Amino acid sequence: MQPYLTLNQIQKKFGQFVSLKGIDLQITHNEFVCLLGPSGCGKTTLLRIIAGLETATTGSLVMDGKDITKMPAGQRDFAMMFQSYALFPNLTAYDNIAYGLSSKKLNKREIRNRVDEVLDLVNLSHLAHKYPGQCSGGQQQRIALARALAMSPKVLLLDEPLSALDAKVRDKLRKEIRNLHERLGMTTIMVTHDQEEALTMADKIVVMNNAEIVQIGTPQQVYEHPNSPFVADFIGAINFMDTLNASERLSSKEPMTAIRPEHIHVGALDQAEAVQYGRIQEIEFRGSFYRLTLQCMNSAEEPEQRQVMIDISSEQTKGLQLTKEQVIPFRLPRERIITFHADKPIVVNG
Numbered sequence: 001m002q003p004y005l006t007l008n009q010i011q012k013k014f015g016q017f018v019s020l021k022g023i024d025l026q027i028t029h030n031e032f033v034c035l036l037g038p039s040g041c042g043k044t045t046l047l048r049i050i051a052g053l054e055t056a057t058t059g060s061l062v063m064d065g066k067d068i069t070k071m072p073a074g075q076r077d078f079a080m081m082f083q084s085y086a087l088f089p090n091l092t093a094y095d096n097i098a099y100g101l102s103s104k105k106l107n108k109r110e111i112r113n114r115v116d117e118v119l120d121l122v123n124l125s126h127l128a129h130k131y132p133g134q135c136s137g138g139q140q141q142r143i144a145l146a147r148a149l150a151m152s153p154k155v156l157l158l159d160e161p162l163s164a165l166d167a168k169v170r171d172k173l174r175k176e177i178r179n180l181h182e183r184l185g186m187t188t189i190m191v192t193h194d195q196e197e198a199l200t201m202a203d204k205i206v207v208m209n210n211a212e213i214v215q216i217g218t219p220q221q222v223y224e225h226p227n228s229p230f231v232a233d234f235i236g237a238i239n240f241m242d243t244l245n246a247s248e249r250l251s252s253k254e255p256m257t258a259i260r261p262e263h264i265h266v267g268a269l270d271q272a273e274a275v276q277y278g279r280i281q282e283i284e285f286r287g288s289f290y291r292l293t294l295q296c297m298n299s300a301e302e303p304e305q306r307q308v309m310i311d312i313s314s315e316q317t318k319g320l321q322l323t324k325e326q327v328i329p330f331r332l333p334r335e336r337i338i339t340f341h342a343d344k345p346i347v348v349n350g
């Protein structure tokens, strides 16, 4: 499919500091893209360059075949929403939204219709005449969202829009934003450091680290086929099955293997895979599953350096009656093992 927005070799320097190292990215029309990565990796800088709020040191930005690298933010038809709601405290929800529309050449009635329409979209018609201080965090964020949507943007840019909200409200707003994105047929780019948010909302995840893109893929692709130990570790939990220490690892060309905690089987029934043993050190209840931390044992039943995390469903634990210090068998299904080949040294963060 033809890209709608193309970023060519976007580089950004703040003085000598390189904040983005040559970013290439293509975004298609109506796509929901998440820029995901740890604090300081350059996500916000990239979003601000796309918005036109920051200029790239080198590189270009093309939208619909037109070079917009130097186009001022106000002419881009993009709307941006931030973590802090940035609402005017002395204006009602209605006026906050109408204020954004004053730059458009609309008459009073058109403005009223548009504000009513977007308030209805975010289910806040009943709060039209409340001030931000009279609204909850989730409601304020919805007003900010309505204000962005009122502009009928070609591209909606979201910078950590949900991180200030509590878990329940965050979850609800995730679904609402995703639904609105689909209903309104927008192209949406969202910055987040929350992997769950990216996995649940995005069509495409762009994983960044140290000012670079390290992997691009659907949520399933980056979760099931991470291309590096960094991505495997940043998105979801992972056990590295490495027997080398950090300095041996740096000089080694040996592939490294890993497995997700939910893919390990507890028990020794199936003989297809070699059984290993571990002593339970921690049992952590996480609602729908338990996370066990085991100290691995060698064949002589002596403890090894290695630990392994295993997730088992709360249902399954009922039959197992697990206790701390218990030694249990477990198996690593071969098809679930992820291998990282070392064409360059493998560095594991953290």
Ligand SMILES: Nc1ncnc2c1ncn2[C@@H]1O[C@H](COP(=O)(O)OP(=O)(O)OP(=O)(O)O)[C@@H](O)[C@H]1O
Residues within 6 Å of the ligand: 014, 017, 019, 037, 038, 039, 040, 041, 042, 043, 044, 045, 046, 193
């Ligand atoms: N105006 C600026 N002047 C100097 N350095 C800056 C400026 N803006 C950002 N940086 C630096 O660029 C790097 C990337 O910042 P950016 O805000 O893009 O990261 P981020 O991935 O969005 O992080 P976070 O999730 O913490 O917001 C950081 O090291 C930051 O200190």
